Amino acid sequence: MTDLDRHAGVGGSAARQVVKFTFAVSLAASLMSGTVFAQSVDLSKWSPDYVKSIAGTTTYDTAKDCGAVVPNDYTGKVTYWYTGPFEADPEISHRQDKAFWEAFKVAYPNIETDVQSITYNELLDKFRTALLGNAAPMVVRLQILGGVEFAAKGYLNPLKPEDVGYSSADFWPGALKSVTYEGVGYGIPTNNETMALIWNAKIFADAGLDPESPPATWDDLVIYSKTIHDKLGIAGYGLVAKQNAGNTPFRFMPQLWAYGGGALDEAAATPGYKEVWINNEGSKAALQAAVDMYVRDKSVPVSALTNTQADNQGPFIAGELAMVIAHPSEYARMNDLASKATGADKEKADAVVANMRYGLMPTGPDGKRAVVFGGSNIHMVKSDFVEGGNVDEQAVKALICMWTSPEWSVKLNWASSNPGHLGGFRTEWMKERLEQTRFLDITTSMLPNGIPFPVIPEAPEIMNIIVPDMLQNALTETMTVDQAVEDAAMKVQAIIDGSGGI
Amino acid sequence: MSTGQAIFRDVPDPPAPKRPSLGSRIVKSRTDYLYVAPAILVMLVVIAYPIYYTIELSFFNTPASLALSQKQFNGLDNYVTILTSSIFWKVTWQTIIWTVLSTAIAFLLGLGAALALNREFAGRALLRGLLLIPWVVSAVAASYVWKWLYHSDFGAIGALMVQLGVTDQPINFLDNTSTSLYSLIVVNVWKEFSFAMIMLMAGLQTVPDTLLRAAQVDGASPWQRFWHVTWPHLSSVSTVTILLLVVQNFNSFIIPFIMTGGGPVGSTQIWITHIYELAFLRQRWGVGAAYAVLLFIIMMTLGYFYVRALTRGDDQRAGA
Numbered sequence: 001m002t003d004l005d006r007h008a009g010v011g012g013s014a015a016r017q018v019v020k021f022t023f024a025v026s027l028a029a030s031l032m033s034g035t036v037f038a039q040s041v042d043l044s045k046w047s048p049d050y051v052k053s054i055a056g057t058t059t060y061d062t063a064k065d066c067g068a069v070v071p072n073d074y075t076g077k078v079t080y081w082y083t084g085p086f087e088a089d090p091e092i093s094h095r096q097d098k099a100f101w102e103a104f105k106v107a108y109p110n111i112e113t114d115v116q117s118i119t120y121n122e123l124l125d126k127f128r129t130a131l132l133g134n135a136a137p138m139v140v141r142l143q144i145l146g147g148v149e150f151a152a153k154g155y156l157n158p159l160k161p162e163d164v165g166y167s168s169a170d171f172w173p174g175a176l177k178s179v180t181y182e183g184v185g186y187g188i189p190t191n192n193e194t195m196a197l198i199w200n201a202k203i204f205a206d207a208g209l210d211p212e213s214p215p216a217t218w219d220d221l222v223i224y225s226k227t228i229h230d231k232l233g234i235a236g237y238g239l240v241a242k243q244n245a246g247n248t249p250f251r252f253m254p255q256l257w258a259y260g261g262g263a264l265d266e267a268a269a270t271p272g273y274k275e276v277w278i279n280n281e282g283s284k285a286a287l288q289a290a291v292d293m294y295v296r297d298k299s300v301p302v303s304a305l306t307n308t309q310a311d312n313q314g315p316f317i318a319g320e321l322a323m324v325i326a327h328p329s330e331y332a333r334m335n336d337l338a339s340k341a342t343g344a345d346k347e348k349a350d351a352v353v354a355n356m357r358y359g360l361m362p363t364g365p366d367g368k369r370a371v372v373f374g375g376s377n378i379h380m381v382k383s384d385f386v387e388g389g390n391v392d393e394q395a396v397k398a399l400i401c402m403w404t405s406p407e408w409s410v411k412l413n414w415a416s417s418n419p420g421h422l423g424g425f426r427t428e429w430m431k432e433r434l435e436q437t438r439f440l441d442i443t444t445s446m447l448p449n450g451i452p453f454p455v456i457p458e459a460p461e462i463m464n465i466i467v468p469d470m471l472q473n474a475l476t477e478t479m480t481v482d483q484a485v486e487d488a489a490m491k492v493q494a495i496i497d498g499s500g501g502i
Numbered sequence: 503m504s505t506g507q508a509i510f511r512d513v514p515d516p517p518a519p520k521r522p523s524l525g526s527r528i529v530k531s532r533t534d535y536l537y538v539a540p541a542i543l544v545m546l547v548v549i550a551y552p553i554y555y556t557i558e559l560s561f562f563n564t565p566a567s568l569a570l571s572q573k574q575f576n577g578l579d580n581y582v583t584i585l586t587s588s589i590f591w592k593v594t595w596q597t598i599i600w601t602v603l604s605t606a607i608a609f610l611l612g613l614g615a616a617l618a619l620n621r622e623f624a625g626r627a628l629l630r631g632l633l634l635i636p637w638v639v640s641a642v643a644a645s646y647v648w649k650w651l652y653h654s655d656f657g658a659i660g661a662l663m664v665q666l667g668v669t670d671q672p673i674n675f676l677d678n679t680s681t682s683l684y685s686l687i688v689v690n691v692w693k694e695f696s697f698a699m700i701m702l703m704a705g706l707q708t709v710p711d712t713l714l715r716a717a718q719v720d721g722a723s724p725w726q727r728f729w730h731v732t733w734p735h736l737s738s739v740s741t742v743t744i745l746l747l748v749v750q751n752f753n754s755f756i757i758p759f760i761m762t763g764g765g766p767v768g769s770t771q772i773w774i775t776h777i778y779e780l781a782f783l784r785q786r787w788g789v790g791a792a793y794a795v796l797l798f799i800i801m802m803t804l805g806y807f808y809v810r811a812l813t814r815g816d817d818q819r820a821g822a
Contacts, residue, residue, distance in 0.1 A: 125782065131569075132570060149566060149785070152566070152567040152568075153567065153568060153569035153572075154569055155569065235655070242763055242765065243762070243763045243764050243765030243766065243767075243768070301654070301655050302654035302655050302672075302674055302677050303653055303654040303655050303676070303677055304677070305676075305677040305765055305766040306649070306654075306676050306677055306761070306762050306763070306765065306766070314656070315655070315656065320655075320656070456567075457565075457566040457567045457785075458566045458567075460783070460784075460785070461566070461783070461784045461785070464783060465779070465783060465784055468765075469767070469768075472765055472766050472767045473767055475766075476678075476679055476766050476767050478679065478767050498565055501583060501587050501589070502583060502584060502587045502589055502590060502776075502780060502786070502789055502793075
């Protein structure tokens with residue numbers, strides 16, 4: 001039995017999962033068929049077992065490889081902004097970050113570095129402000145949705161993997177799509193991750209559900225959530241629908257896509273980002289499922305309208321919430337919360353951690369499985385907007401080559417994500433990670449189902465404002481499902497047309 | 503005696519001294535102006551330029567796909583878009599409710615607390631310190647604490663209500679479009695009533711004790727003593743306090759943004775959070791700037807009355 005089988009369940013339910021997983025892989029493969037590149041790892045075989053089988057099979061000499069792109073004795077300077085490890089991050093992240101800069105100094109002793117680590121919430125605003133004052137860094141690493149805005153505005157230099165000695169085939173097609181604006185690449189993926197469904201097996205058992213089988217479809221999830229609520233009086237699924245919060249689309253869009261919906265046509269094989277899908281039948285069905293849970297069954301937290309996933313962590317560790325959608329790092333976070341608990345709370349929290357299970361995201365009615373393709377990309381800023389008016393391209397390439405290398409794309413994302421460079425999956429460090437990090441194989445195996453948000457500058461407004469608004473309109477019964485999707489469609493269309501009210 | 507008075511009456515009034523012109527007053531006080539020149543220069547850079555830039559930006563369209571340097575002039579379109587939007591008027595009404603209720607309740611509570619603490623009693627200093635806590639606590643921290651107190655599933659207030667048998671289910675404070683704004687107003691009042699209390703306690707120090715005692719001797723009731731003696735002495739400080747509270751509440755951001763993010767369904771959206779959403783989350787800098795200009799005009803109007811209240815009587819004192 002594979003790990004996937006173990007996590008997905010046994011017997012008939014496992015067989016069902018395998019069939020659906022095969023379907024998802026086939027779907028992903030078909031989505032990728034548009035690319036002209038032969039991938040450096042075989043994405044059609046992608047599964048937890050395949051990920052494990054290739055780990056540790058290749059060794060790399062990063063300094064030497066990058067030395068072939070930019071000579072190791074090159075003298076220059078590079079300035080760089082990124083979101084590095086902060087106080088709340090695990091110790092390993094701090095160690096790897098420090099190790100990178102030491103390794104870079106050894107590989108390129110004559111390149112001076114000026115580096116700023118800026119928090120996730122501040123980086124975009126600070127970068128925008130710096131660009132207006134021509135005081136931006138030469139290199140910046142942004143969240144996956146961030147780069148296209150700056151590419152569209154003409155702030156970024158074209159940049160593709162080949163510029164730093166790699167092949168486009170070394171990266172996920174979806175990740176490359178996220179840095180491509182009007183056919184031109186403006187960055188290189190540094191890391192990619194997808195979320196998974198997490199559940200508390202004990203709650204499932206107490207509610208009379210199979211503790212080792214997650215809901216296979218979103219319709220099943222609605223039923224599971226109701227069953228748990230009716231039998232135990234606690235929330236089944238941790239719905240989040242806060243306004244102005246990126247957390248909301250990261251959890252709702254997979255449901256929308258699985259039912260065949262979308263904001264635009266981002267879930268299509270070749271999206272053009274011109275067609276509005278948010279009012280199609282799939283989107284309506286997904287929204288109806290959310291309304292069924294919140295309004296009809298009352299099986300999700302009442303506080304969903306003001307909740308983000310961080311607000312669900314407390315109830316989950318207290319055993320008051322059965323299912324959530326979260327990152328691979330959620331297990332470590334729960335462990336951390338359990339370690340801080342005391343007395344009877346500690347016993348309860350430890351039991352929850354022991355009963356935590358990770359599974360693939362549920363599918364739609366026709367077997368479609370989807371998840372938001374997350375991660376970050378690294379970009380090179382144009383000279384006009386850089387402090388001093390000059391970009392040292394060689395120094396920039398040296399830094400980007402090192403940062404996106406198979407070695408460092410694993411090490412720098414040790415605790416929270418996956419390597420952007422597919423070669424990273426072949427390294428010994430990936431093998432070590434798989435052994436150390438529980439459930440990593442599950443979240444990693446969701447990557448082929450990843451769909452990037454629309455690669456247009458207006459995407460943040462559509463995803464962070466219009467999608468949560470649509471949810472709130474329906475969940476509060478301010479509008480019917482039909483009215484809510486039509487209202488959202490009108491707003492999305494207005495944005496695409498370049499207008500839009502306030 | 504009467505003769506003397508008659509003599510004085512016959513003397514014509516001396517002509518009023520001619521007020522020197524503004525120019526001559528500036529020349530006369532040039533040293534003073536030199537002293538404040540560096541501060542004025544700094545203010546021009548950090549205050550005047552951003553105001554000018556915001557006003558300029560308000561006449562431009564700033565699509566998400568274009569850099570700000572490529573902004574497109576669209577005249578008064580942004581103002582028209584705002585003023586003809588039903589959302590704007592909904593947010594304006596919510597802002598008025600937020601500002602008026604927050605200010606009125608915080609002021610009245612502050613006045614009550616100030617009057618109570620103005621009397622001698624055991625533990626007064628301790629109570630005064632305790633009542634100051636909301637004001638000194640960080641608004642961000644307070645917002646998170648109140649969010650959990652109000653939490654619709656696990657909030658302490660809801661749990662207490664259920665335990666006391668007041669309700670069967672925890673009250674839905676924040677996830678309900680009818681109660682969310684008023685729930686936030688309670689937090690805002692809790693946070694700022696101490697400010698009103700401090701201001702009014704300072705004002706109470708100016709009420710002459712002799713007047714209060716005289717009124718008491720004359721048989722005035724406590725209410726009469728408050729209304730005819732204390733309140734007239736508090737009118738100036740009250741005006742200033744109310745104006746400051748109004749300005750502060752118009753500009754409130756932290757509490758609504760952290761606790762509800764403007765939701766649910768925009769029911770806690772007020773002007774400043776809406777401006778932030780438009781500019782920083784939706785990158786509609788032009789519309790956001792026009793919105794900010796409207797808010798600026800209101801703030802300046804309030805500022806004018808504030809300065810007038812603050813400087814009331816200055817001219818007479820200067821003349822004397």
